[in-house]
Amino acid sequence: MRVERLHVLRADQEANRGEFVTYVVYASHRSVHNYALEYAIHAANALGKPAIVVFPLIERKPHPNLRRFRFMLEGLLKLRGSLEGRGIKLVVRKNFDFLPLIRESCLVVLDRPYLAHQRRYIDEIVKGSESRVVMVEGDVTVPVEVVSPRPEPYARTIRPKVLRKLDVFLEDVPALAPKTPSLDLDVTSWDEDTVEGYVRGIEVDHTVDAVDRLVGGEDEALRRLRTFVGERLPFYSERRSDPGAVATSELSPYLRWGMISPVQVLREVLKHYALNDVNVQTLINELVVWRELARNAAVYNPDFGKFEGLPLWARSTLEDHAGDRREHIYSLRELERAQTHDRYWNAAQRELLSTGKVHNYMRMYWCKKLIEWTETPQRAFEYAVYLNDRYGLDGLDPNSYLGISWCFGAFDRPFFESKIYGKVRRMTEESLKRKSGIQLYLSRYS
Ligand SMILES: Cc1cc2nc3c(=O)[nH]c(=O)nc-3n(C[C@H](O)[C@H](O)[C@H](O)COP(=O)(O)OP(=O)(O)OC[C@H]3O[C@@H](n4cnc5c(N)ncnc54)[C@H](O)[C@@H]3O)c2cc1C
Structure with missing residues (x-):
């Protein structure tokens, strides 16, 4: 593996004193082609110790709903099976209950997350460790x-x-065989055989249904x-x-x-x-x-994912046009329920509600229209983030905020000035009507 993927967050302190190497699988929920996992096994073999994989089940991350949890937990059950097949113990702990394990480890390996709320969580792990902590950039x-x-x-x-x-x-990233298996280590883990078993034990918002079409893993x-x-x-x-x-x-x-x-x-x-x-x-x-x-x-960009994180020209032009008359203003509830006058927009929202994602082209239209239908561009931005993160199985990702920011002018150039959007690029129904498959899309999500 290339060394550029490794970030040493805490240099050697009491290395080798701990019982095992711990890999906290926070972002890379897979057992193959996982740079961090193989790094942990390689290091454990060199130290003559076993390696364990810790899976923190965080209840209160943004939008802890059934849809997101079920997808993640389906993946978790499969991950446990694959790791066991390689002689590696997967330890599931709720929230921060795994921190004592960090203190008992001779080396801690982490995935690299990119969003601010995830980075705070990494800081907790580094603070709680007494040994070397290495973050691996594998995604x-x-x-x-x-x-x-x-x-x-x-x-x-x-x-x-x-x-x-x-x-x-x-x-x-070849899969390495651990020299010392960890399956028999005396480390308690919250093990359930089913997704429902885990769901019963955590605080989950049941108002957002799981999506049958997409199975995690x-x-x-x-x-x-x-x-x-x-x-x-x-x-x-x-x-x-x-x-x-x-x-x-x-x-x-x-x-x-x-x-x-x-x-x-x-x-x-x-x-x-x-x-x-x-x-x-x-x-x-x-x-x-x-x-x-x-x-x-x-x-x-410290303000990435917020209206304030947009380039100055985009913020200014949208604010200059905040007073422009809007023909339709919708509440968050109306938007959430796909109750607008626009059948294209409603179809995109229904796709999001029923499948947990939206076709890329429709996603741009969906987001741009929010600028037109809310009192202020700031509110439009908040609504876009809320809806995308709450219902999207791919939400709460840097891509989410890139896509939304792009709709508000970021990573794009200024265009001819128009009502409400100012110099931000607009998207109209006309452009949708030119798409040959739009009728099929409408029939699928009507
Ligand atoms: C308003 C808006 C919100 C978005 N929210 C998300 C989101 O929450 N999560 C998300 O992953 N993507 C998001 N995107 C980007 C894009 O729409 C999706 O990545 C894409 O539609 C996913 O479908 P796919 O996996 O079939 O993509 P494919 O076309 O098969 O592309 C393969 C992969 O490349 C990446 N990718 C594709 N398009 C983009 C793009 N424009 N920007 C960044 N990465 C891309 C994704 O990881 C995708 O899975 C958003 C775009 C917009 C305009």
Whole structure:
């Protein structure tokens, strides 16, 4: 594994005194192609100790609803099975109940999360540790600081920087055999055989239903990846922006929970297609360029995910037009229930409610319209974040705030001035009507 993926958060203190190496699986919910896991096993083998994997079940993260929990827990049960098959114990603990284990560890390994509320959680772990803590950046192709030491304003500025380094970071991560298995270690874990068992024991908001269509877990992610590569990738470039077509990977929830990594996706794609294939290039533009732009913004922009985090020109122009007359104003409740006059928008909201994600093209329209239908651009931004994070299985991701910020002008250029939007690019019904699959989309979500 390339050393640039490693971040030492706490240098050697009382190393070797602890009983085991602990990997806290916070962001990369998978047992294969997991850089942090293999780093932990490698280090444990070198120290002659066992390695355990700790899964913190945090109850009060934003939107602790049944939809998000069920998807995550389906993945957790499968992760436990796969790790046990390799002789590694998965320890589930509620909230911060795992911190005593951190103190007993001779080395702590962490995933790298990018959002502010997740970084605070990492700080708690570092404070609670008496030994070396290493964070591993395993859910991006090229690590953020390697791509660029500064905030990148546009996809076109980050593109050459990330693409230049891409091939050396598409490295394989062979699965190592632990020399000392940890299954018999005397460490208590909250083990249930079913998702329902866990749900009964945690505070979960039951008002957002689970989504049957998407099942959590790394096996599901791999199955979807193979379907994508075999059946959809040949049409990806041509059809990905057609709302009626099923031409994209639908991997965003799996990437969001680290049930698959972007490197895994690209390695599989490149087994079947050449790098210069137009569909592969289009996928790289989304999965690498835009996705890494989101992580760049999460690391370098302290206000990322808020209206205040938008570029000055975008904020000013939207505020200048905040007093423009709006033909329709909707409450959050009306929006949430897809009760607007606009059948396209309602269809997109229904897709979000029923499937936990929205087609990319419709997502842009969905978000832009909020600017038109709320009293202020600040409120529109808040509503977009709320709806996307609450109902999206791929929500609460740097991509979420990148997509929303883009709709409010960030990472885009100023356009001709118009009502309400000012110089921010508008999207109209006319552009939707030109999409050949729009009727099919409407019939699917009406
Ligand atoms: C308002 C708005 C909100 C969004 N919210 C989210 C969100 O909560 N979570 C999320 O993952 N994406 C979000 N996106 C980006 C994009 O819509 C989704 O990533 C994409 O639709 C997911 O479908 P897919 O997995 O089939 O994508 P594919 O086209 O198959 O792409 C593969 C992967 O590349 C990444 N990707 C694709 N498009 C983008 C993009 N524009 N920006 C960044 N990464 C991208 C995703 O990880 C995606 O799973 C949002 C976009 C907008 C405009």
